[in-house]
Amino acid sequence: MPMPATTFRPLTEADIPFAMRLKEAAGWNQTECDWRRYLILEPAGCYLALYDGQPAGTVTTVSYGTRLGWIGMVLVHPELRRRGIGTALMRRAIEYLKSRGVVTIALDATAEGRPVYERLGFLDDYGVVRLSGTAPALTGTDQSPRPFDIEAVCRFDAAVFGADRSRVIRQLAAEHPARFFVAESAGTVSGYIAARPGTYAWNIGPWVSADTATAEWLFRQVLGTIAGSPAVVDVPLPQTAGQQLCARFGFAVSRQFTRMYLGEKPTPIDTAGVFSGAGAEKG
Template identity: 40%
Template sequence: MMALRELSVQDIPLGMAFKKMAGWNQLPADWEILLSLSQGGSYLATWQGKPAGTVTTIQYPGPFSWIGMVLVDPQYRGLGIGTGLLRAAIDYAQSTGPVLLDATPKGRKLYLTLGFSDICPLERLEADRLAIPSRANDPHIIPIRPDLLAACIEYDRLHFGARRDGLLRALWSNAPDYGWACLQDGKVKGYCLGRPGSRFDQIGPVVADDTVTARALLLAAARNIPGKPVIVDIMSEQIRWRSWLLELGFTVQRPFTRMSLGEWAAQRDRSGQFAIAGPEFG
């Protein structure tokens, strides 16, 4: 019999064990961020008293909630645990507005049965080694400083459709070398962040006024990655951006689909979103 209880920081070792079984990339710091942003709707499932799966729900103030980290121990699959976790998270999250998530192809089939609809396609691109061009002298691309972070957060709100102060501050604090901004005439024209992972380092989010700025930001961050494979999760609609990444040395690892449950309009213009923070964050 399945039972649910609130997921806590004490459960992070269990979450890490589940994500390792799934071959995912998270570190304990990522679970800490997720739980710090969750006001409820994050659960640990047990089956006959034994830990069996997880789901996380984070709230972006006002507009919507985000569901992620739907993980089930392989020995308990086929028992309805994943569906039970999702239904519990959805029941919690729907009380505050629309619910969003980024789905794998297998997960998408389940989410469609629960009432979700597609927003847009995403792809994870991977590179073992990047041939990074020599650094260009662009005075507008600068490291994100503490005094610049607030402006980047506001810039992000205009493109993402919600404030995600806690997430962006945590990403920058955990990996400041991956934090870069484009500043022109005192105004932010783009920014990027990144984070280390157990299998890859990840660049994202990358948010910018145009493709040229997005390229410069990604290159600035990539120069600081210490010889590890790199991933970037992109909006597949950004055709020029995608083509440039493939030329740079990235290959397609796997697709995702951004999905929503409930009325959703804030991200209809996604032209400034070049890379997401990750499917667990949006």
């Protein structure tokens, strides 16, 4: 008997309950609010896979100009795996990002996803470690909101990250203004940090800083707003100062991803400046 066909349609708000069930089955941390953000950021680039006409899997994308595109939330219903649906979702996402003129496609792969991506031509870039812990109660943090220039934050980020993430940065700052901190030195942005709630833990990131002392100041500010709550931080493996900082505040490695890319080799990110990404699904 021929295998049922995998078809696609754009993911919509109405699919979020199904998408949440898939991510629950995988034990992931995303919330409904996260799924809504993916739809806001790339409404035409998020897909639902249908297998024999039934919802079976998801994929999201986000494009950072033409320099970089990101693929995330590659999830297939546990009972429908190993039938080519994951690969078909990836092909759909790659086709979409290429149609937008993106020259490099990247993602953070789980151990399960990595062989699927390797077969599609993705290459390893570097490892990313997830550090988990409970935000300690700290003294000497000041959580009063301060005005900042979001344009300057986006310019600072682009110079360090190597692509224009301004749509994601603006969105996170608007969603969680009480957990978005900016450091300035002589009137110039020298770092920023954001945190957002997850199902099981707060997600800390992006966390970008010109130096380790500023990174620590930012980390302390954000930890002060979530004291006593579980939190996770995804730190690039080459960012040893970031891992040491997290360890000092009681965080320990809980899992590992492989950052992979397809197409042009990514502009080497200034891993000295990127302490944590915007999330495995957004880069």
